[in-house]
Structures are given as C-alpha cells and as structure tokens.
Amino acid sequence: MQAELISKDGTQEYFVNMGPQHPSTHGVLRLVLTLDGEIIQRVEPHIGYVHRSIEKMAEFDTYKQIIHLTDRMDYLSAHMNNEAVALLVENALQIEVSDRVKVIRTIMSELTRLASHQLWWGVMGMDMGAITTFLYAFRDREMINDIMEETTGARLTMNYNTPGGVMFDLHPSFQKQVKEFIKIFKTKLPEYDELLSGNIIFTERTKGIGKLSLADAISFGVTGPSGRASGFACDVRKTNPYSAYDRVNFNEILLVEGDAYARYKARIFEMWESISIIDQLIDNIPEGAIMAPMKAIVKLPKGEFYQRVETARGELGVFVVSDGNKTPYRVKFRSPGFSNLSVLDHISRGHKIADLVAIMSTLDLVIPDIDR
C-alpha cells in the first residue's frame, strides 16, 4: 500500500476495500479503491479468491474429463466452454461431426447466451438500484433452464458436449419448448427496454460513463459485447465460424460510443440476434448421428492446439500442448473475464463509486472465469 498523501487543500486520499464480500462484485472479487471523496483515483483488482487451479487439474484429466472442469469457469456460458474443448479435440483429431450436432450445439450456445444476458440484465438493474429487474430476468431465464433440464439433465452446468458430438439426443419436446420460449421472450424483451433502457435515470447513469476507446479495447484485449460496444469487431462467430454459425444470418453488433450505455445496448441487441439465430435453426435440425465414432480414450497427436469460441462474455481460447498421451501436457485458457477486468482501472478513474458499479456491471464479470 502506498502512503496516504495529503493534497494541497488538506484533503486526504483514502482506501476502501470493495469486496471480497460485496453485493456488486458478484462473487469474491476484491477491489482496492483509492478515493478522493467519492472520486475514484485508482482501482486495484485483487483476484484469486476462487482460484481452483483448473488449468493444473486439467493436466491430470483426460480430454473428456476436462470438459467437466470448464463448466465451472464461466458458469453462465457453461455450454460454450464445453464446446471450446470439444471443438479443439475434434479439430486436432480431424473428426467430422454430423450436421445435427453442429446445429444442436449452435442452438444450445445461443440459448445459453440468452440466459447469460438475461441474468446480466437483471443484475445490472439491481446494481443500479432497481431490484425489480432481477426478478423479471429470472422469470424469463427459468424457461431456458427448463429447456436445458429436459434435454441435458442439468440447469446450469450442462456438460452436454463431448468430443465427437453431444451426450444425448434432444428431448422430443425440445423444438416445441424452444419455439414457445422464443414466442414469449419476443414479447418480454421490449419490457426490458421499458424498465431500464428507456428510463431517464438509467440513461443518465450510464451514458458517457466508463468510455473505452477502440484502441484501448484492442490493446487490453476486451472482447465480447464489451469490446464490440467500442467498435472492436471481435466476434469469433463471424471471424472464425464454428459449428453452424456459417449457415445462419446474423449481424455482428458494433457500436461506436464505448461507454457503459453502449455496452448495455450491445447486449440487448445481441439478445435479438440470438433469437434470430435460434429462429433460423429450430425448424431445420437435420437428422443424423449425435456422436461421431470415437475411441474410448482420446489421445491427441503431439503438438500445440488452439481453439476459440465466442462465449457470452467474449472470446474464450483454449490452448493445449500435447505430448501424445491421454492427458494434455499443458492447458491454458484465455478467459474473456480476465482481459475485460484488466480494463476496469483504466476506464473508471475519475468517476464516482456509483459509476464504478455501473462500469463493472456492463463489463459483465464472472469471477470464477477470471480466477479459474
């Protein structure tokens, strides 16, 4: 800690520990704030409170087992995390999965993205002091959780992907349920706008707050909706299409403002895009095998492999060094949350404590994703 400095007018900077237990850090993130009155001078994130050494544990697990660890990183994009590892193994072994699997994975990913953004929206409102949004978001998210439960047996950590395909076939009522959800959610999403986006208090709280320039977004590696709100075209679904993303039409949401409101808007727009993607795919799920023929024990050839996917928070990269054994030699996850957190100090200096909460909310941090 630096010594507390007394400025010319006799005021004193002081430190406040925000977290590890704090209502708006959404987990065990500790921020050491240096404040001058209410104005933030510095934000120093201290991470590692939920570090579970997932990367090290992965070195002792087979590739099929690693998937079950990735659920616990960014638990709100569990499906996408699983998909990243599954895709990596498939690409390394050059296994071609059936179209059915590709489409199922895409639909599931977008459902997960919707669920994650819904939760974010609810929590965002709560951080801004409007607790009602939280309950509204959970009402809608519940429907997605039910769909997931029917097909995969789990509501949050799905473990649905496996190298070569998916664990189980879709539940017979899957299509009907998803269509029903989409129909209802299309009427509920404008409600979100009514409650927050159109509210003058909310827009005043977020517009011009935590401005992130395009250059900074690129140099800090801020990806996902947070990066795209600054105009950084970083959607992996567009740049490196995987699964069935190359056969659907959707727009990459790019905004220019880069402030908290733009980040908020980017996610709301992204929900509409996710709905449109599901709309395009749900009626034409091709028939086919849900699992490509695989050996019981997967061994990757010697070498280095990298696979990236777009999670709800940004770009998730999986880097695997294999020495040809059934367990990897080294695994490294490039988690979106870590890079997005790194920009926090940069964009919240000079703002007030209340703004810091808004900025953190719009960065949409999931702490286990940062700590791993």
Place this chain on the structure above:
Amino acid sequence: MNAIYDFSILTGGIHEWLSGLMSPTAVMITEMVIIGTLLIVFVALMGLVLVLAERKVAAFFQLRLGPNRVGPWGSLQTLADFLKLLTKELITTKSADKFLYNLAPFIVMLTPFLALGVIPFAPGLQIMDMNIGVFFITAVSSMGVLGILIGGWASNNKYSLIGGMRSAAMVVSYELSVTLAIMTMVIMTESLSLSEIVASQSDGWWIIKGHIPALIAFLLYLTASTAETNRGPFDLAEAESELTAGFHTEYGGIKFAFFFLSEFVNMLVVASIATILFFGGWMPFHLPFEWAVGFNHIMDFIPGIVWGFGKVTFVIFLMMWFRWTFPRLRIDQILNLEWKYLLPMNLVNFLLMALIALSGFYL
C-alpha cells in the same frame, strides 16, 4: 362533517373525567403518559403494518408472493423479524465512538415521534394543535439527518461515512424543496396550523382548488420528500450495491431496527403531510357543484379516520411504487436535480401560486 365521527367527544370525555379526579397538574401528567404510550403503540403498529405492506407491494411488483408463512397472509412476519432483532446481541464495534454510536438510532427515531405529535389523523385525533404546526414539522424533520450523520461518523467505517455524508448533502438540499412546496400551499391555506389547513378544505381539496400550481407543488413535494426519507430512487445513503448498507453498515439488532423502522415512520409522516396539504387530510371528497349536494352528503358518512388513513395509504403506495421501479440516482445527479431543476421550478411555482392567490382565481 358528521359530528359522530369526531374523536374530541371521546378525548374530551376522558379529560373531564380525569379533571374530576385529580388536580390540573396531575391531569396533565397522566394525559402525557397516556398519549406517550398510545403514540409508541401507534408507531410500533404502523411500523409493523408498513414493513409488511412494503414487502407485499414489492412482491407484487416483482412477480413474487412475499411473506406468507408466519400468520395468515404473512401478517405476523414483521413481528417475528422484530422479535429476532430484539433478541440479538448489541454489538458496538471496537473503534466506534461509543456514545455517539449508541445515540444515533435514538435521534433518528425521535424525529418522526415529534412530527407525529402535531398531525391530525381524524377530527379530534391530534395530540397537539400548534398554531405553527407546519413550521414545527419542517423544523423537526430536518433533525433526522443528524442521526444518520452521527451514525455514519461514529461507526468509524468508511462505507458508513460515505453514506452519512451523502445523506447530509442530500437532505440539506431537499429540505429547501420540501419547505418551498409546503409554503406554496400555505399561501392558499392562509394558516400554519395543520388542523386549520384541513378545515380550509371542507369544500374541496387544495389539489383541485389550487389549479396547476398545486399539482406541481404536490409532485415536487412527493419527489423531495422521498429524497428526504432516504428512499429509492434516492436511497443512496444506504445504496446497497455501492456501500453495502451505507450509514447503518455497523448497526445490528435493535439498533438497526430503529434505523429501519424510522424510515417507515418517516414515510408515514411525509405522506400524512402530503395528505393534509393537498388531499384535505381527513376531509371527505366533495364536488364543488350545487347539483352534487347529495353526493357530498353521502361522502360525509364515511368516517374521517377512514378518509385520513385511506389517503395516507395512497401516498405511501405511490412512494413504494417508484421505489420498486426506478434505478438509483448518483450523488451529483441528485444534487443537480435539486439545485438546477426542483428549486427553480419551486420558486416559479411559488410565484404562480402567489399570483393566483392575489387574483382570487380559485374556488
């Protein structure tokens, strides 16, 4: 107004009966004890009801059921919570300023008690009819912030301090708007006595008789008084998502309950004042037309206490409504809102009202 609903028959009877028994001094002391006890019971009861009401209203806004386990319709939930808080150990943190830390909850609780003393809830149901009632209430209600400030400071916690300072800056600013909005109505009522203000509305409420300035004054009063009671969207003294619990972070048990309860009783006080100034207190709803004599007569048969509490409930519901809908403002925005918008609006509105009063253009 129907005379049978007048509480002064009851209170006058008790007074005469006591006067026959003892000396005037003893009568006064006995009456003070009775009134004090009744006031405490009333505040405790209103606290229980309002906390439950808030939780139920919040639940209905949030697609939930709200408390429904303890007692029918969850009616004993607050009582159970209160008993839990009562049995908790009283902890004073080591670095706290002990005297001030323990004093703060009492100051906060004292304010609404004092204010309730001059509010007429029904005909004859008023503890003390001061001729400067409005002035007394504005003076007393600014005392509450002292408790919050002391509590925030004495806790010796940075979050508490920030919360206390925010509250001080905010309440001091919004006092102006509250007072000016009240003053706007005092032009019309031509009296500072709350019972006379109510009496002046026997032929129609000021919010109707006072034209547009009265409506503006009501909206300004509602906004400013919500800020004064530290409720959402102006609850940034507590600001759970920013300051954990703001000024009462370090308070637990019954001391916390005092802070918690005072918020609700303060809400009752400001809602009562709004009712008295704008909606005619316990006066029934009258139409100022000749053909409406029959209608007005029927309205007279609804007891004043029902009118009074009915209107108070309505204003409280309004306050709960926007608490559970709006996000919280930021401290500089709150001060901007007051100094740049509400205060100028209030001053113009004040002038408008004065012009209307001078021209006699009211019913």
